[in-house]
Amino acid sequence: MNKPARKSRSGARRSVTIKDVARYAGVSPMTVSRVVNGGQYVSDATRQTVMQAVRQLGYSPNLAARNLASARGERMGLLYGNPSASYLSEFLVGALDAATRHGVQLVLEKCEMTPAASRRAVRRLVAGGVVGVVLPPPLCESAVIRAELQAARMRIVAVAAARPPADVMCVSIDDFAAAREMTRYLLALGHTRLGFIKGHPNQTASEERWRGFTAAVQEHGNLPAPRVEQGFFTFRSGLDAARKLLSGEPLPSAIFASNDDMAAAVMAEAHRRALEVPNDLTVVGFDDSLIAANIWPGLTTIHQPIAQMAGEAVDMLVASVRGGKRGALAEPVHRLVAHELVTRESAARPKSTTA
Amino acid sequence: MNKPARKSRSGARRSVTIKDVARYAGVSPMTVSRVVNGGQYVSDATRQTVMQAVRQLGYSPNLAARNLASARGERMGLLYGNPSASYLSEFLVGALDAATRHGVQLVLEKCEMTPAASRRAVRRLVAGGVVGVVLPPPLCESAVIRAELQAARMRIVAVAAARPPADVMCVSIDDFAAAREMTRYLLALGHTRLGFIKGHPNQTASEERWRGFTAAVQEHGNLPAPRVEQGFFTFRSGLDAARKLLSGEPLPSAIFASNDDMAAAVMAEAHRRALEVPNDLTVVGFDDSLIAANIWPGLTTIHQPIAQMAGEAVDMLVASVRGGKRGALAEPVHRLVAHELVTRESAARPKSTTA
DNA sequence: CCCTAGATTGGTATCGCTACCATCCCCCCC
């Protein structure tokens, strides 16, 4: 029964392992592991030595092994429906980045908003061994999907749901405050005849934005009643709303659309009517989506740190899953992140202030 | 020396493993493994039995274990710079999907196009244990990055580089054919006074598109010389080009911009000059990026199956890395995928054909 | 000065799966 020196399976040169580092540093693999994972109970001297060895050898832990040993490496789902879609890009970047950081795998799943499709998507997720799901808008608002997911005992983090149910985790901006801030900005510019295009009624963010708008209007007081149209977050719906807003008299001097796509539509319609933006009409949006900087004039809008939000969502998911394993499942968190008013060229003082 | 029955580490109920399936199906774990991995040397009967068991138990292989055992689970990098950015979204979806399919990890890295930044990004990638990199445009054209990457012995797949160097793998559409097709379409509509906005000169796709355009013009023959302006794929540059194209006499009846952002700029400028699209001016783009469907009128353009391309890029990377391990590194492939001309509202017959 | 608590470190046993090899068996051919 002779023991072969080392049955290296694939002839290829193995990468440096924790044992190599341990040998090099003159400690046990365990100690290296502790250092690498920032564990406690390691003396400073040892830590230094080990870190030195790590650097020297260019050691990078094997994710697969680590995941296997620590029963980590869970799969997280990202169920995306049909987000404003420029949204998705940033969202994915942020989510993927966080996933890499935590060493979890991110599984994408597309899903239409019909009950049947939701069910199918959730089933695929479950089959894929996913233990938690990030829900970007607009899926985060779908009660059906949430129910399906909860039935499958998945943890959920909704992103950008302005008023999530109490029992799901959520990360979002303060839509109310943001819309109020934008409206205050318009008022500060001197606008008095305001137009507002509401967002899709099935999203709670829409209502928050609307509430923020009216709050600012009311606190200013002494304004003609704003003209309001219903929109649905699509370019098309924005166009319809814009036509209505721009046909009556008196024309609004500033229009606040509940997202950028609709704001872009307002600008298109304004141009068609030979109204110059921002000289004849101020247009502002919400989201700071891709289109905002890619039209002319650039759109003044509210920026959401989408990537950051997606990242935090994944963080929360991981924390929940790992924490939950140890029994300590904290109550659902609702994390607010900071938004930012981005000024570009589409907003200016009104041409002739009647005030 | 008593053997504890099963020292289950985390008290949590373990998920079903290959052994469970094996026991359930009455075969050895190896056989299950072979079935699950579609290996040969399994009788149909056994295969059926095992698959049945898999379904019954809801077995899903543990990725970490699989990767660890098979020395798989490599990390692939995705180095993105500043792509048309609506691009990125679809690209990520496709790439991530393929990565999940292959069980490899996708690591994102952002990188400006300066040499210093490139070097840093590549170093981070190397440090992260990445063995191959997908290069979406415009990074795929950067010689610096390619050199850095090749110096680090990374495998590279460039996406959408129209004429990649012979030694890197590539997946792209046939920009030449696509541009020619679009131009033929314009000519078929009856346009004779054409305008063309070239793409950024540092991207090979630009030249291919330009070549496709001229090829169609020449094969048609008997046309006034098209007006041509240089663009740089940005909205801004498109605006400049549009101003020039729309100021001389005679006005072009159709403008073909080398990407959608520039086409959108042409439309914006046309509107400003009270030219109606498509009645007074036909505008077409290239890429079918997000903006194409989100402006009015919708942009007729060339659709690239971006997600598919990204997916194939990852496939190629994986194949190369895994194949390369077995020594059989095939020569760099250049894979062409099909494009599609998408007609929306921005193109129509010219108002008065002078022909 | 002994004893306990806590800090630090090492050893061992897996984690779930697959590579590699040994084995068994069936069938064909000389």
Next chain:
DNA sequence: GGGGGGGATGGTAGCGATACCAATCTAGGG
């Protein structure tokens, strides 16, 4: 009818890391 060839299957040994526990050492309290 025996020897091969190859299909089908099982056994064994890790892959590289961490969890858990034991062992050692240091420092105070009684």
